Amino acid sequence: MTSGLRSEKQEPEPLPEPFKVNCQTEVEVKHGVGLHARPSVTFTRLAKSFPCSIEIAVNGSDVWLNGKSIIKIMSAKIRKGSILRIRADGILAEEAIRALKELIERNFDEEKKHGRTA
């Protein structure tokens, strides 16, 4: 386990063209309190499980934030009703986009996590 201070280590290896994917999606956040600590943790952990780069932009902003950074996600102040754009670049990009979008649509598995029913 490493804290990842050497950020250059995290850059994905260059790949032959067919493996490189760049894709994007858009999803509305329906979670009651927006992306505070708990949902942010769930989001960044899932994002980090993919080797591609993942970035987010909120409500039409053209500022793309690192989707693997909990600090960035939290400071983006994503609230209920925000439109979140997610883009991914690299290996498994399509899969990453799909998984993250589904996570948001499932309200970050909040209910499941604490054993409550929706």
Added chain:
Amino acid sequence: MAAPLRLTAKSASPGIASGPAFLAERPDAPAPSTAGGYGALEKAIDISIGELERLADGADAESRDIIDFQIEVLRDPTIAEATGARMEADENVVFAWVATLDAYIGELEAADEEQMRARAVDILDIKNRVLGALAGTPIADFPPGSIFVGKDMEPSRFLAHDWSKGGGIALFSGSTAGHVALLARAKSVPMVIGTGRFSAADGDPVRVDGDAGAVVLKAGGILIPSPMPARTSAADAQTEYGELRTADGVPILLSININDPAEIDALDPATAGVGLMRSEFSVASIAEAANEERQLAIYRRVLEQAGDRPVTIRMLDIGGDKPLAGFEDLPSLSASGLRGIRLLLARPEIARVQARALLRAAIFGKLSVMLPMVTFPDEIDRMRELFREEAEKLGRRSLLHRMPPIGMMVEVPAAALMLDTFGSAAFFSFGTNDLTQYLAASSRDDIDADTGKAAPAVLRLLTQAVKLTSGKPLSICGDMAGNPHHLPGLLAAGLRHFSVAPARRPAIRSAIIGLNADGTGAAGE
């Protein structure tokens, strides 16, 4: 049967102690890790993540959420990037990381939503956890009552040890002006230096004679008789509360110098306060220098213990012969000879953390801040400005604080000669150890040989300097103040506030009572 072996040494702290030898040097001992920097921080972060994961096991859901959040922050790639960027701007890695986290803490504290603001303390918590991990496991302590035998001794090791069970120190080399010698005298721990290398086995009975300057080793199986360790006489403990006066009735203040918070316990009612707390002995590594909360806790403890009596804390006097563990990764710094306030101004990230801790501690008592090694007036102005900036930031974060008076240590001859130009210093305190060293062009190791001979020159300089203080509070906290032999000269120079090691206080108190304010002996003495 062979007689016990007696080695001639030099006394560094008086008293006699006997006990089993503790051999500090192991032939296979690994060199202290100075890898420091980047790898050390990464390792400390990993250790902290491991600790948090263990805490998370079996925690309730609510606690788990907080711990998960903290772990995720520690693994945040943008924190790594921001730290890297600051490092490229030549910041020490630990301070770069702390500054990055502090920036996020500040952002969160300023957030509109309560839920966001509440996260600030979670990040503060992991910041301190990592700094704790970075400070590492303290150097192994040795059994109470032992005689420490080695080439030299780290001040942190001295401070971490329980000396109440007796014990002493015998160093192969060392200096009577070294920091451990200073600490040993303050705590009345018998100590000798310059024994030369001798062989003894761990646990062998050893006697340190700090009065005569000798070490006695067993020989032929004969155990050395063990007299009780010399302690300071308790007779003086019943001094009446109140003001101390010279024989002709001039009021004198007698304060103590302390090196670690525990010594504040020696602050008895007859003491006017703490004239000098050397903060560099409680802030032993770069990780501790970066830890605002830890420093705040130390200063607060001292101030609360002192109650309504004043406490003067000197800012970190590091550099030169006083290294800060973990700073070796900045060769430009260690080679530059920067020390005292010059180093603090050159590395403001260190000064800013301490300034915040001092500003916040000031609300708990009567704090004054003293700047070390000041040479020119603008050094005080620049440090004042730094304090003002940090106070303003604390205000924006709604953290309680108070601006303490900021004064200076007078230990550089150029400053002593020009004291009338230091308008922005709130008070002065003479540091005679460095003053002597610089006046006599001595090295730190030779200073004890020159101190006696240089004393007249130091006294003449002090006499002149006192005339330039234009009524500002003035004291003396150097070793000279703790030596009754110099008292007549110091009184004659006009000094009325002495700050000495707790162990020296009774002797100085008796000496003052027997003298007139002009330094002459009282009639009938």
